[in-house]
Each structure stands twice: as structure tokens, then as C-alpha cells.
Amino acid sequence: MNPILNRIQDSYGYGARQGVKMLVYSLAGRGKTTLCGTCPRPIVLSAESGMLALSRMHVPFLEVKTMTDLREYFQWFKSSAEPKQYFETICLDSISEIGEVVLSASKAKVKDGRMAYGEMIEDMTKLIKEFRDLQGYHVYMSAKQERLKNEATGVVLNQPMMPGQKLGQAMPYFPDLVMQLDIDGPIGDTYRLLRTQPDFMNDAKDRSGVLDPIEEPHLGKIIAKITAAQTAQTPQ
Numbered sequence: 001m002n003p004i005l006n007r008i009q010d011s012y013g014y015g016a017r018q019g020v021k022m023l024v025y026s027l028a029g030r031g032k033t034t035l036c037g038t039c040p041r042p043i044v045l046s047a048e049s050g051m052l053a054l055s056r057m058h059v060p061f062l063e064v065k066t067m068t069d070l071r072e073y074f075q076w077f078k079s080s081a082e083p084k085q086y087f088e089t090i091c092l093d094s095i096s097e098i099g100e101v102v103l104s105a106s107k108a109k110v111k112d113g114r115m116a117y118g119e120m121i122e123d124m125t126k127l128i129k130e131f132r133d134l135q136g137y138h139v140y141m142s143a144k145q146e147r148l149k150n151e152a153t154g155v156v157l158n159q160p161m162m163p164g165q166k167l168g169q170a171m172p173y174f175p176d177l178v179m180q181l182d183i184d185g186p187i188g189d190t191y192r193l194l195r196t197q198p199d200f201m202n203d204a205k206d207r208s209g210v211l212d213p214i215e216e217p218h219l220g221k222i223i224a225k226i227t228a229a230q231t232a233q234t235p236q
Contacts, residue, residue, distance in 0.1 A: 020223045021132045025143040025160040026181035032142035038218045039089035047097035067105045089138040096144040099124050099163045121167045128174050138223055158202045176207040192217045
């Protein structure tokens with residue numbers, strides 16, 4: 001028997017085994033940080049001074065001030081069984097601000113601004129993929145919002161904001177879910193929502209294929225919906 005046959009895996013229930021990886025972006029004040037409190041057993045890696053939004057909840061968090069902090073936290077999640085006893089969801093709040101932390105570190109080492117941005121993009125791409133690929137955790141990344149022009153299509157859409165346009169355009173490719181958090185409804189009767197499908201103004205995607213185009217802004221319910229669909233029946 002060819003040894004490659006022993007390496008073939010079954011995709012069924014992949015998200016339930018690996019954890020759901022999500023990116024939510026929005027304008028300021030829409031509630032990106034508050035969404036952390038809706039995740040199953042969350043811990044927040046906070047690079048913003050936005051924890052006031054969670055001050056009425058008991059949500060544990062770690063401050064991100066340097067790249068050393070990020071590397072130390074990542075190694076703890078990856079190499080230790082200890083955090084799995086307490087946490088199911090890692091929240092990066094926000095990935096936009098974490099990008100600024102990484103960019104500042106690059107500028108401190110590199111005199112040339114273009115080289116600093118290039119180094120930041122390389123470091124952030126590696127960091128995002130590492131957190132995305134952590135097994136056994138859900139990962140929620142929040143991001144600021146900006147309008148970007150897709151260089152390939154020429155279409156201008158609301159997308160996640162990152163330092164460096166190329167990194168911002170690449171962000172939607174990394175996670176399983178890309179959702180826009182927004183407010184809708186008439187004045188005096190507004191409500192918050194998550195867009196899970198792209199439209200002519202907003203970028204979004206749902207690799208699970210089970211979410212409605214508009215979902216309630218509660219990540220715990222979204223995770224439960226995806227994992228329930230993946231484990232609802234035994235494959236034939």
C-alpha cells in the first residue's frame with residue numbers, strides 16, 4: 001500500500017474539530033469588542049484601549065503591547081494544555097491594532113519605510129496564519145473598516161482595515177468567516193447585525209455554507225450553528 005494513502009484525511013466535521021475561525025470588521029462603535037463576550041469561554045488579546053465595552057462582563061484578557069507579548073501568548077496556546085482547560089475562543093481585538101504594533105516594531109529596526117511595511121506584512125501574515133491554524137480553539141479577529149479598491153476587479157468595497165493596503169486586501173482570504181458588523185433600521189429603532197454574504201458595498205464570506213445572509217451579532221450562536229450542521233448526521 002502506498003504510504004500516502006495513510007495520510008489522507010476526512011473533511012467531515014472539520015470546523016468542529018479544528019475550531020471556527022472568524023473575522024468581523026466594522027466602523028468604530030458598532031460593538032466589535034462586545035462580540036468577544038458572546039464567544040464560548042473567550043480570552044481576549046487586547047491591543048486596543050477598548051475593554052470598557054466588556055466592563056459589565058467577566059471576560060479575561062491579556063494586553064498586547066509588543067511583538068514579544070504576541071509570540072509568548074501564541075506559544076502558550078500552541079504548546080501548553082493549560083489554556084484549553086479554561087478557554088475555547090481566542091479573540092484578537094483588534095487585528096488592525098495588532099498590525100500597528102508589529103509595524104512599530106518593524107520601523108524601530110528598519111530605517112527604510114517601505115522595508116518596514118514589507119517586514120510587517122510578512123510578520124502579520126505569518127502571525128494570522130499561526131493563530132488561524134491553532135487546533136482546538138475558535139479564533140475571532142476583529143478589525144477596523146475602510147473602503148478599498150480591489151486591484152484585480154476594480155470594485156470598491158468596505159473591507160477590513162490593516163496597515164498597508166496589500167495586507168488589508170489579503171485579510172478576507174485567511175479565515176473561514178468574514179462578516180461585517182453594522183447597524184440598520186430607522187432612527188430610534190436601530191438594531192445590530194452581521195452580514196455573512198458579500199453585496200455591492202461590503203465584502204463577506206461564509207465557507208460553512210450554513211449561515212443566513214444576515215445573522216444575529218452573537219458569535220456563540222454562529223459557532224453553535226456551524227458545529228451543529230457539521231455533526232448533525234453521520235456521513236454515509
